Ligand code: ADP
């Protein structure tokens with residue numbers, strides 16, 4: 053026969069069960085707060101019944117939110133669809149407030165045991181960085197294939213250009229012998245213009261090919277600052293005329309790298325020129341060198357016009373320029389040289405305040421490995 057409990061015993065049992073439930077609820081809360089994704093329980097109108105710390109503090113930057121549909125409006129029809137089907141659904145959505153984010157949402161309707169789904173479990177993952185990385189990779193691949201195509205065409209254009217040039221020379225010589233030609237000077241002037249234009253075209257094609265395929269570096273143990281000193285010497289007069297001050301803060305013992313002095317000269321020349329052009333009214337360039345166990349870092353900071361985030365995303369593309377007389381090849385050349393040295397280039401800029409270019413080169417002993425690795429990949 054089942055044991056009968058007194059009222060006091062029943063109350064004690066209920067209290068113990070309640071304590072157990074409280075402990076379990078606490079555990080579930082702790083677990084959900086340990087997750088690196090936003091966990092919500094919402095009702096069918098988007099009202100938030102529960103949200104973990106990550107959801108409130110990180111995903112929505114500590115903003116007071118009571119309804120998830122207000123934060124991510126496209127979730128509303130998606131959740132309605134999931135409720136109707138009663139099944140797990142997954143999708144990607146854009147949130148614009150408080151920050152632009154791309155979120156992956158997983159929605160599971162929670163049954164109340166009566167075949168109704170009145171609450172929904174919603175998990176939001178911030179996949180913004182992943183998306184941008186993937187987009188950047190696709191962009192880089194696109195640029196690389198377009199450049200390959202363009203370099204093939206540029207190469208092919210070289211031969212007919214040479215041939216046209218030779219024929220122009222022959223025509224001009226023939227014309228010079230035709231003393232009785234009434235329109236001689238007019239034709240000669242036209243042929244001269246054609247010759248000049250051909251020379252211009254050849255120059256464009258050659259510069260493009262040179263920028264695309266920089267010469268193979270001739271590596272030697274190099275003080276990374278010495279080509280910079282050479283470049284500053286070369287530009288000394290121009291810097292003075294433009295009222296640009298140079299401030300060099302270096303560690304006396306900057307370790308050496310494996311570098312090609314001529315290519316490094318070219319790299320610094322392009323960077324200093326850009327900094328100068330960003331400061332038409334004069335200004336200040338600060339150069340700093342530092343190092344750690346594996347790398348040497350050189351930063352070149354100007355207090356010029358700076359560049360917007362949008363412009364910055366294009367600055368390494370060939371022919372991208374914001375200057376009326378720019379050719380848009382400088383930063384591509386710079387990037388190619390840095391990469392050929394197994395290094396990295398990073399840009400920080402604020403419109404109206406200035407730009408800092410940070411170059412990171414492997415120290416000589418580490419560089420051998422980086423370059424060997426690079427050579428194998430090609
Ligand atoms: P160009 O100098 O011929 O325009 P680059 O490839 O050297 O071509 O530079 C591309 C673009 O990057 C420039 O037109 C400019 O908008 C931007 N840029 C590069 N360096 C700087 C800098 N130090 N400050 C501001 N903008 C810069």
Ligand code: MG
Pocket residue numbers: 322325326378380381382383
């Ligand atoms: Mg330039």
